[in-house]
Amino acid sequence: MPTANNAATSRMRKVTMSSSQSGAGSAAPHFTVLNDRYRLLATLAAGGMATVYKGQDMLLSRLVAIKLLRDRYASDPQFVQRFRQEAQAAANLNHPNIVTIYDVGRDVVSGRERHYIVMELVEGQDLKQALRWRVANGQPFTIEEAVDAARQICEGVGYAHRRGLVHCDLKPQNVMFTTDGRAKVTDFGIARAYTTMPNTGERADVVWGSPQYYAPEQAAGAAPTPASDVYSIGVMLYEMLAGRLPFESSDPLRLAQMHQTNPPPLLHALNPGVSPQLESIVMRALAKDPAHRYRDADQFARALSAYALQSTEQTLVNLPPVAPPPAAIVQRPTPQTSTGTPSASNRAPTITSSAASPPATPVQNGPDVLLWLLAAIAFLCVLGLIPLYVLVYQAYQTPPAPLVPTAAPPNPTPALPIANGNLKVKTPALAGKTPEEATHELALLGLGIRVAEERPDSSAAQRVVLEQRPPADTLVDPGAVIEVVVSKPAEARKVPGNLIGRTLDVAISQTLAALGWNVLVTEALDFAPRGAILAIQPPEGSKLAVGETLTLTVSSGGRIALNVDMWPVTLEAVTLQRATYLPGQAVQFNVTWRANQPVGRDYKVGWYLFNPEKTIVLAQGEDRAPRHNGLPAPTSAWSSGTIIEDTYALRIPHGLSPGAYPLAIGMYDGNGRLRVVNSGNATALNDLVVLYDIVVQ
Numbered sequence: 001m002p003t004a005n006n007a008a009t010s011r012m013r014k015v016t017m018s019s020s021q022s023g024a025g026s027a028a029p030h031f032t033v034l035n036d037r038y039r040l041l042a043t044l045a046a047g048g049m050a051t052v053y054k055g056q057d058m059l060l061s062r063l064v065a066i067k068l069l070r071d072r073y074a075s076d077p078q079f080v081q082r083f084r085q086e087a088q089a090a091a092n093l094n095h096p097n098i099v100t101i102y103d104v105g106r107d108v109v110s111g112r113e114r115h116y117i118v119m120e121l122v123e124g125q126d127l128k129q130a131l132r133w134r135v136a137n138g139q140p141f142t143i144e145e146a147v148d149a150a151r152q153i154c155e156g157v158g159y160a161h162r163r164g165l166v167h168c169d170l171k172p173q174n175v176m177f178t179t180d181g182r183a184k185v186t187d188f189g190i191a192r193a194y195t196t197m198p199n200t201g202e203r204a205d206v207v208w209g210s211p212q213y214y215a216p217e218q219a220a221g222a223a224p225t226p227a228s229d230v231y232s233i234g235v236m237l238y239e240m241l242a243g244r245l246p247f248e249s250s251d252p253l254r255l256a257q258m259h260q261t262n263p264p265p266l267l268h269a270l271n272p273g274v275s276p277q278l279e280s281i282v283m284r285a286l287a288k289d290p291a292h293r294y295r296d297a298d299q300f301a302r303a304l305s306a307y308a309l310q311s312t313e314q315t316l317v318n319l320p321p322v323a324p325p326p327a328a329i330v331q332r333p334t335p336q337t338s339t340g341t342p343s344a345s346n347r348a349p350t351i352t353s354s355a356a357s358p359p360a361t362p363v364q365n366g367p368d369v370l371l372w373l374l375a376a377i378a379f380l381c382v383l384g385l386i387p388l389y390v391l392v393y394q395a396y397q398t399p400p401a402p403l404v405p406t407a408a409p410p411n412p413t414p415a416l417p418i419a420n421g422n423l424k425v426k427t428p429a430l431a432g433k434t435p436e437e438a439t440h441e442l443a444l445l446g447l448g449i450r451v452a453e454e455r456p457d458s459s460a461a462q463r464v465v466l467e468q469r470p471p472a473d474t475l476v477d478p479g480a481v482i483e484v485v486v487s488k489p490a491e492a493r494k495v496p497g498n499l500i501g502r503t504l505d506v507a508i509s510q511t512l513a514a515l516g517w518n519v520l521v522t523e524a525l526d527f528a529p530r531g532a533i534l535a536i537q538p539p540e541g542s543k544l545a546v547g548e549t550l551t552l553t554v555s556s557g558g559r560i561a562l563n564v565d566m567w568p569v570t571l572e573a574v575t576l577q578r579a580t581y582l583p584g585q586a587v588q589f590n591v592t593w594r595a596n597q598p599v600g601r602d603y604k605v606g607w608y609l610f611n612p613e614k615t616i617v618l619a620q621g622e623d624r625a626p627r628h629n630g631l632p633a634p635t636s637a638w639s640s641g642t643i644i645e646d647t648y649a650l651r652i653p654h655g656l657s658p659g660a661y662p663l664a665i666g667m668y669d670g671n672g673r674l675r676v677v678n679s680g681n682a683t684a685l686n687d688l689v690v691l692y693d694i695v696v697q
């Protein structure tokens with residue numbers, strides 16, 4: 001039980017400035033609040049490892065998605081440790097094609113540990129829902145839509161690969177589409193940091209991933225790599241193009257065997273619109289041997305971008321044939337007679353022309369200069385196509401060489417010919433790429449680059465593009481210059497020296513956020529006003545770089561989260577004014593009740609002070625019906641979700657010896673006390689809830 005020297009379990013919340021959209025779903029579980037901050041509103045999805053809820057961050061007043069780990073995994077300490085470590089690593093991923101993770105935490109609800117991840121709430125549908133809807137309505141993905149979706153997925157996953165994370169469980173259910181068509185990869189909660197994975201001898205029967213989408217090496221029990229994610233994306237691209245999976249079986253073991261041994265059905269046989277080049281890309285992603293695939297999602301994305309570029313060129317560039325000029329048409333002479341003398345009708349060549357009554361022109365017996373000139377031009381055109389062919393061939397068949405930093409050309413040559421002056425080039429997504437990578441990719445498209453701003457950012461291990469103007473997928477003229485914002489080493493600032501003792505409010509939060517720090521707030525049991533800053537880490541006066549974390553420990557204001565299940569009522573919390581008292585003084589405390597369903601009966605509340613051994617009642621308050629803010633609030637009128645704030649008082653008897661004395665409360669009617677179904681963060685004593693051990697001096 002909590003005492004003055006035993007603080008309640010700390011609760012952590014990350015202060016960020018972001019927005020998200022709403023969603024819909026079924027009812028939330030009977031417990032609805034995690035760590036006094038995240039309220040569960042409705043179920044969005046349920047998987048084998050976790051359930052996802054639509055929720056509300058009550059501190060920042062925004063809607064979020066909350067992934068709650070299932071009990072069977074939450075009871076495994078090793079799994080929980082890995083889950084938290086990897087979720088925290090995924091929280092550092094900041095990319096437009098990855099769902100943002102806001103917070104990772106735990107709470108004790110109904111006596112059980114609840115581990116959760118708080119994420120950006122994406123309004124839209126997942127790829128699996130989109131696939132099913134399109135099949136049911138006879139509107140399959142077009143080639144362009146499928147390639148663009150796969151490219152966006154690769155962009156997000158490639159960003160994670162560059163930071164040492166493998167997703168391990170890529171599938172359509174883990175790809176969300178916003179209402180404006182942007183793909184966002186979610187569920188990096190089980191991703192593993194492959195660059196730091198020791199040879200731990202993990203059980204061979206542990207398979208990470210989903211049977212329809214995992215790679216052959218995952219099916220065999222091997223640790224996943226970036227190439228494993230490439231395979232999973234390849235399966236999704238195949239499914240979008242073909243309208244079905246490459247391998248289908250109701251038997252997971254049979255399905256695993258098919259991934260390892262069977263070739264997938266030919267794509268063009270299922271969708272004649274798939275070109276040989278695109279089929280070659282998909283088949284390379286689905287190679288059984290990881291060494292024969294694209295090495296990571298970045299390389300896969302480049303192949304898809306090159307294909308999309310070529311397709312755009314073939315679609316947009318449609319040069320009209322050159323009409324022959326109204327030149328004379330020469331009729332060749334017929335062979336001579338056997339006597340060697342031309343016949344009368346063939347003594348001279350006949351010349352005709354489209355012009356009216358042209359003068360006769362003698363036939364040239366020497367070389368045809370115009371013909372040779374046209375032949376030379378045609379030969380040069382063929383030579384000019386050879387480098388383009390080599391470039392496309394290398395993009396599909398060979399891994400790209402390491403990127404060498406190159407300066408942006410002052411006047412880049414358009415990568416595509418201009419048809420009637422209307423050709424546009426689609427800008428690639430540059431966020432997360434190094435300036436050298438961005439320069440190289442833009443140069444291939446005939447675009448330039450200019451660094452418009454260098455912004456302090458310590459979240460990336462190297463200089464990367466943070467923003468671009470115009471944004472990705474914008475059509476621009478060949479030769480256009482793309483402006484980018486690039487990260488730079490963060491500037492260290494001093495931690496302010498006047499925060500301890502002040503109450504953390506919106507103004508302080510905004511000031512600290514403006515300094516570029518991540519603010520992590522830890523709430524500890526203390527009887528100072530709620531939100532009063534008790535401690536700072538690193539200490540005041542220390543230097544902290546932009547993007548690093550400033551941890552503030554704030555007072556709970558005497559509030560203790562209890563979450564005691566007394567079905568149909570929950571005792572959520574108790575708030576005391578202080579921890580220590582003198583004999584004869586009154587203890588005043590506030591209790592928060594919540595109805596889990598309509599109560600329908602009248603109960604009274606009784607509260608008591610016990611001796612330290614909890615065997616004798618030393619003092620008892622006035623048994624009465626509940627009140628809300630001083631007004632009568634009978635339990636028979638409580639409906640599901642009703643919250644009651646009631647205040648109680650009890651006088652400490654004179655002559656008590658110094659020590660800790662349990663303060664307890666309960667509800668009862670003529671049939672007895674409400675039973676304590678689960679004591680949550682408190683302890684129970686004969687269906688009374690011990691609120692706190694007050695200290696008598």
